[in-house]
Amino acid sequence: xxxxxxxxxxxxxxxxxxxxxxxxxxxxxxxxxxxxxxxxxxxxxxxxxxxxxxxxxxxxxxxxxxxxxxxxxxxxxxxxxxxxxxxxxxxxxxxxxxxxxxxxxxxxxxxxxxxxxxxxxxxxxxxxxxxxxxxxxxxxxxxxxxxxxxxxxxxxxxxxxxxxxxxxxxxxxxxxxxxxxxxxxxxxxxxxxx
Amino acid sequence: xxxxxxxxxxxxxxxxxxxxxxxxxxxxxxxxxxxxxxxxxxxxxxxxxxxxxxxxxxxxxxxxxxxxxxxxxxxxxxxxxxxxxxxxxxxxxxxxxxxxxxxxxxxxxxxxxxxxxxxxxxxxxxxxxxxxxxxxxxxxxxxxxxxxxxxxxxxxxxxxxxxxxxxxxxxxxxxxxxxxxxxxxxxxxxxxxxxxxxxxxxxxxxxxxxxxxxxxxxxxxxxxxxxxxxxxxxxxxxxxxxxxxxxxxxxxxxxxxxxxxxxxxxxxxxxxxxxxxxxxxxxxxxxxxxxxxxxxxxxxxxxxxxxxxxxxxxxxxxxxxxxxxxxxxxxxxxxxxxxxxxxxxxxxxxxxxxxxxxxxxxxxxxxxxxxxxxxxxxxxxxxxxxxxxxxxxxxxxxxxxxxxxxxxxxxxxxxxxxxxxxxxxxxxxxxxxxxxxxxxxxxxxxxxxxxxxxxxxxxxxxxxxxxxxxxxxxxxxxxxxxxxxxxxxxxxxxxxxxxxxxxxxxxxxxxxxxxxxxxxxxxxxxxxxxxxxxxxxxxxxxxxxxxxxxxxxxxxxxxxxxxxxxxxxxxxxxxxxxxxxxxxxxxxxx
Numbered sequence: 001x002x003x004x005x006x007x008x009x010x011x012x013x014x015x016x017x018x019x020x021x022x023x024x025x026x027x028x029x030x031x032x033x034x035x036x037x038x039x040x041x042x043x044x045x046x047x048x049x050x051x052x053x054x055x056x057x058x059x060x061x062x063x064x065x066x067x068x069x070x071x072x073x074x075x076x077x078x079x080x081x082x083x084x085x086x087x088x089x090x091x092x093x094x095x096x097x098x099x100x101x102x103x104x105x106x107x108x109x110x111x112x113x114x115x116x117x118x119x120x121x122x123x124x125x126x127x128x129x130x131x132x133x134x135x136x137x138x139x140x141x142x143x144x145x146x147x148x149x150x151x152x153x154x155x156x157x158x159x160x161x162x163x164x165x166x167x168x169x170x171x172x173x174x175x176x177x178x179x180x181x182x183x184x185x186x187x188x189x190x191x192x193x194x
Numbered sequence: 195x196x197x198x199x200x201x202x203x204x205x206x207x208x209x210x211x212x213x214x215x216x217x218x219x220x221x222x223x224x225x226x227x228x229x230x231x232x233x234x235x236x237x238x239x240x241x242x243x244x245x246x247x248x249x250x251x252x253x254x255x256x257x258x259x260x261x262x263x264x265x266x267x268x269x270x271x272x273x274x275x276x277x278x279x280x281x282x283x284x285x286x287x288x289x290x291x292x293x294x295x296x297x298x299x300x301x302x303x304x305x306x307x308x309x310x311x312x313x314x315x316x317x318x319x320x321x322x323x324x325x326x327x328x329x330x331x332x333x334x335x336x337x338x339x340x341x342x343x344x345x346x347x348x349x350x351x352x353x354x355x356x357x358x359x360x361x362x363x364x365x366x367x368x369x370x371x372x373x374x375x376x377x378x379x380x381x382x383x384x385x386x387x388x389x390x391x392x393x394x395x396x397x398x399x400x401x402x403x404x405x406x407x408x409x410x411x412x413x414x415x416x417x418x419x420x421x422x423x424x425x426x427x428x429x430x431x432x433x434x435x436x437x438x439x440x441x442x443x444x445x446x447x448x449x450x451x452x453x454x455x456x457x458x459x460x461x462x463x464x465x466x467x468x469x470x471x472x473x474x475x476x477x478x479x480x481x482x483x484x485x486x487x488x489x490x491x492x493x494x495x496x497x498x499x500x501x502x503x504x505x506x507x508x509x510x511x512x513x514x515x516x517x518x519x520x521x522x523x524x525x526x527x528x529x530x531x532x533x534x535x536x537x538x539x540x541x542x543x544x545x546x547x548x549x550x551x552x553x554x555x556x557x558x559x560x561x562x563x564x565x566x567x568x569x570x571x572x573x574x575x576x577x578x579x580x581x582x583x584x585x586x587x588x589x590x591x592x593x594x595x596x597x598x599x600x601x602x603x604x605x606x607x608x609x610x611x612x613x614x615x616x617x618x619x620x621x622x623x624x625x626x627x628x629x630x631x632x633x634x635x636x637x638x639x640x641x642x643x644x645x646x647x648x649x650x651x652x653x654x655x656x657x658x659x660x661x662x663x664x665x666x667x668x669x670x671x672x673x674x675x676x677x678x679x680x681x682x683x684x685x686x687x688x689x690x691x692x693x694x695x696x697x698x699x700x701x702x703x704x705x706x707x708x709x710x711x712x713x714x715x716x717x718x719x720x721x722x723x724x725x726x727x728x729x730x731x732x733x734x735x736x737x738x739x740x741x742x743x744x745x746x747x748x749x750x751x752x753x754x755x756x757x758x759x760x761x762x763x764x765x766x767x768x769x770x771x772x773x774x775x776x777x778x779x780x781x782x783x784x
Contacts, residue, residue, distance in 0.1 A: 070784040079357025080784040081381055084373030088363045095374075 029067060032060045036068055040075035049076055050086055054093060063094045091145060098141040099134040101179045103127075103159050108147030110154040115169070119155050120144065122169035126176055139180065198264035205260075213255035213266055214242055222268055225277065225306055227284075227394050228343035229256040231725060233353060239343050240280045241306065244268045252276055278310050285312065286319035288395070289338030295396040300722055302394035303341060324369065329377035331562050332385040332401055332555030337369050340397040346370060346389035353711060355686040356505070358383035370397075382508040382783045386501035386685070386709045387555030387579075387718025400555055400719060403576045404586055410547040410575070411454050417539070418547045419457040420450050421527045421606075424465060425553040425617035425714035426580045428735040432721035432728075433584025434594040439731030441739055444599025449587050451600065457535075460602045461550065462609030464523040464530065465616045465625075467757070468498065469748035471774055472520045473630045474765040476704055477669075485671040491515040493680075493695065493702040496622050498522045500560035501709030503778060505685050510692060511780030519775040523616065524550050524557055525566050527606065528573030529773040534761045535606055536569075543569045550577045553617075553717030556709060568773050579719025608753040611644075611740030618733050619683035619713035620649035620656055623706040627660070627679070628747045634662060634669040644746055645737070649679070652712050652729055654687035656680065657702075678702045684711040 039056045043049035053076060057068045064087055073080040087093045105111075105120045124130060127140050134141040150156045153165035159179055167175070197206050200217050207216045212235060214224045227239040237254035244255045247265035252273065255266075267273065285307060292304060324337025342361070347370060350359045358381045362369045372381040390398045410418050431440040450458045475494065482490040497503060497518040506513060521529070527550070532543035550557065554577070560566065561574035578586070587594055602608070612628055615621030624646050631639040638644070648658040657680045665673040680702045682691045688707045694700040710716045715732035716724050740746060748754065762769045 073784050079351070079360065079382070081360040081362070081371075081373045082351070082357050085360035085362050088374060089361075 029061075029065070033067060033071060035060050036071055037075075040072065044076060050078055050083065051090075054083075054087060058093060063097045065095070069095075091143065094141075097134070097138075099138045101139060101159055102141050102143065103157060103176075104143045104145045104148075106146070106148050106150070106154070106156045106158075107144050108151065108154075110151035111147075111156055114154040116155040118169045119157060119167050119172065122172040123157075123176070126173050140176070196260050196262040196264070198260050198262070198266065200266045201268055207260055210259050213244055213246075213253065213258050213260055213264075216260050217244075217255065217266075217268060224255050224268055225309065226256055227302055227306065227341060228345060230345050230348065230392060234345060234348035236344060236348075239284070239341065241277055243273060243276050243280070245270050245273050274310075278312055281307050281310055281312050282315055283317060283319070284341050285315045286317035287322045288341065289321040289324070289336075290396070295339070296399040296402070297393075297396035301396065320366070327371070327377045328401060329379035330383060330385060330401070330559065332387055332558040333378060333383075333390060333398060334401050335371060335378060335398050336396060337371060338397075339395050340370050341395055342368060342370055343394055344370065345392040345394065346398060349388045349392050353684055353686050354384070354386060354388055354709075355689050356382065356384055356386070359389060382781070384501040384504040384508065384685070384709065385556040385559040388710060389718075390555065391718045391720065391722060391724055400579050400582065401558065402582060403558070403578055404582050404589075406576050407549050407578065407586065410549070413547075415545060416547045417456045417541055417545055418454075418549060419459055419531055419535070420455040420549045420551065421459045421461045421464075421524070421531075422446065422450070422551045423461045423524070423553055423557075423617070423714060424614050424736065425717060425720070425732070426551050426583070427614075427739065428617060428715060428732040429553065429580055429720045430584060431594075433581065433587075436595070437731075438728040439735040441735050442594075443739065444601070445594060445597035447602055448597040448600040449592050449594055452592050452597075453586060453590055455549070457603045457606075459527070459531070459606040460609050460613075461523045461527055461552075462613035462616075463606045463751070463753060464526040465498075465613035466610055466748035466751040466754050467526055467774070468520055468523050468616075469612060469622075469625050469629050470754060470758075470765050471526075471770055472496065472518050473626050473633065473748075475518055475520065476626070476630060477633065478766065480672065480675075480703065484675060493705045494518055496704075496706045498616065498622060499556070499707060499709045499714075500554070501556035502685065502688060502707045504556065504559070504781070505688065505709070507778055507781040508783050509689070513692065513696075514778045514780065517778060519777065521566075521774055521776045522557075522560060523613075524552060524577065525560065525573055525776070526774050528561070528566070528575075529568045530757070531606065532569030532571065532573060533773060534757060538605060543571050547576075548574045550574050551580065551583045552577050553580050553714045553720045554710075555579065555718045557719075565776060580717075581719060581721060584721065605753060605756075608751055609743075610748055610751050611743035611746035612748040613751075614736055614739045614743070617714045617736045618650075619652065619708050619711075620646070620681045620706065621713065621736070622708075623649050623658075623679055623681050623704065625748055626704065626706075629749050631660070631662075632747065632749065634666065634672055635664050636666045637664065638747075643741065649681050650737075652683075652726060652733065654684050654711070655682045655691055677704070679704045679706070681706045683708040683713050683716075685709055687711075 036057055043053050058064050061068055069083050073083045107116045127135055129135055129142055131142055131144055148156055155167050157164050157167050195206050195208055203220045205216050217224050224242045226242040229235045235256040237257040242255045243252040245267040246253050322338050327335040346359050351357045362375050369375050372378055410416050427443040430446055431442040432438055447458050479490045479494055482488040495517045497520050528548045531548050532546050536543055536546055557577040561577045566573050612625035628639050646658055649656050659676050659678050661676045662672045682688045712729040716729045
């Protein structure tokens with residue numbers, strides 16, 4: 001199984017499907033930990049396993065709870081400080097639960113000069129939350145990112161695995177609303193993209 | 195071998211050599227704040243930049259390998275200004291309190307600023323914030339002073355394979371420390387203090403207990419005794435500018451008397467005692483295995499080094515039965531000073547204050563372990579590092595070099611050469627072999643000068659085998675048995691050895707482990723900075739101390755014989771069990 005750059009662009013990995021348990025309810029941690037065991041067993045002896053395993057763990061739990069990080073530390077024989085250092089380095093990883101939909105606003109150079117900040121501001125107003133926060137109904141989390149590698153589409157945002165290009169501040173509410181509706185109508189089927 | 199020129203001088207060095215290393219061969223000392231010989235070269239600090247003709251930008255000489263025909267300039271205006279700017283930028287972030295900083299006299303950043311003629315810090319930048327972490331018994335971290343050179347990260351992660359310290363977060367907010375910026379007591383840290391030994395600034399230092407010692411010395415109701423570890427006598431002189439490898443045993447004793455300690459004793463005494471107890475423990479285990487064909491934990495691992503004990507408790511809890519149950523010499527000393535010696539001088543345990551001087555941070559932690567109270571009170575009240583003793587001597591205005599040569603007080607001050615070599619990697623093993631061999635065969639260990647050459651020197655992992663021949667009747671069942679021993683120093687090496695033993699790839703009867711590379715002579719509490727060259731000099735000094743002694747085998751120590759006759763009874767006896775042995779507990783790694 002390869003994990004070269006680009007295969008794990010989304011919030012989940014290609015190899016590990018999202019948690020079946022709906023994140024609107026409490027995540028069954030024990031179940032998730034069991035699934036993490038399987039991942040760790042598979043990756044244990046592979047070099048450079050830490051980041052892909054963290055990505056999969058985040059796919060399973062929706063975020064990286066302490067219990068998962070400790071299991072990864074022991075399972076991959078990496079010190080807890082090293083695991084924490086990697087988690088803290090990448091903005092992709094979160095140690096707090098996220099909402100059902102993750103909005104990431106690109107503030108890389110191209111997106112920044114083409115109005116990324118204004119888009120971010122509009123989203124903040126629309127959701128009533130700040131960067132790094134989650135709406136009280138746990139529908140949306142908001143984060144910023146540096147360059148998706150989609151500079152030609154600037155300003156870009158991603159919502160879950162979808163890239164939205166040339167976003168205008170005035171259109172932000174429409175985009176967000178489409179996910180609100182999706183969440184409601186497809187709640188039973190849709191995989192959780194934490 | 196590539197040929198190149200550095201500042202016009204022709205240089206020829208092996209392929210792959212860094213420019214920094216190549217420059218040293220012709221007497222050009224390129225400054226650096228992060229590089230550590232044989233451990234780590236990552237170009238983090240950017241102080242070592244040089245100009246390479248034809249290259250667009252300056253190169254970090256610690257990571258740039260030499261190439262054929264290179265023309266390197268180490269002292270052009272461009273280089274000078276760049277280095278100065280780097281140091282100015284580091285200083286602009288550095289939240290230093292230089293006048294009162296622990297590293298005031300040996301700070302590498304301060305020294306370099308001076309050397310590079312930095313007179314002002316022109317950048318009014320934001321300071322690194324951090325706060326003080328004094329959560330552990332041995333170490334204090336001050337992240338505001340950290341320059342992110344990552345030496346501690348390499349030494350903790352790669353040399354010791356503990357991994358308590360790692361860069362956390364990102365960019366300007368990067369903190370070098372435990373998981374998510376937590377305090378050190380929240381992660382598996384063994385308190386070896388190798389981080390403090392390599393830190394170029396005051397970001398990691400020992401937790402000082404000097405004031406507690408002064409208070410005890412001033413307290414008329416306390417009888418204050420001091421014990422000094424073997425390794426200190428080969429390094430303390432460095433605190434006073436003496437050459438590494440200068441033996442200062444006599445001067446050290448005189449200085450301790452002038453500091454007004456009521457009795458100056460030697461941890462060597464309990465090192466000899468350790469050999470008797472641990473040697474008999476080994477013979478007991480061998481008897482069970484060879485004669486009785488019983489189940490017993492072999493190899494037996496030494497237990498003198500408290501960082502190693504904590505390492506086992508965290509990383510190999512299932513192997514704890516393999517550790518010798520002997521306390522370390524420091525703790526044996528504390529328990530005996532407050533029982534045996536207390537009775538001799540008519541004092542109660544609580545009126546005696548035991549100070550130890552150790553090359554070590556882990557000894558601070560060990561002395562505070564809750565089970566180390568077999569005398570009824572805390573057995574060792576304070577453990578100082580070699581550096582702290584150096585500071586106390588300076589504070590008292592004692593001219594160390596002019597001290598006369600004095601000897602340790604008696605009852606717990608006599609020692610043999612076997613105790614001295616506890617300071618060196620391989621020393622405890624050699625000392626044990628000197629005694630165990632003689633117990634089993636009735637003859638002296640058959641090696642020139644009583645040394646076991648394969649166990650000497652700075653290699654990380656060493657092995658030896660001796661086949662027992664001519665055993666006395668009581669030990670005849672050991673006749674023809676090949677005793678296999680191994681020695682490792684540095685916890686990364688210890689781990690390699692333990693893994694081999696666990697997998698069955700190697701098998702031994704007795705294994706000596708020292709937490710720090712080179713053993714206690716390279717301890718985290720020793721004068722800075724310990725390089726392999728300095729380790730070698732201290733190591734040789736310790737062997738000289740050993741060879742200079744009339745008595746060189748632990749069982750010949752007359753005061754050890756006396757304590758068994760008057761107080762302990764027999765090795766592994768009931769009193770020994772109570773005062774000299776201990777037990778260990780598994781600790782959660784995360």
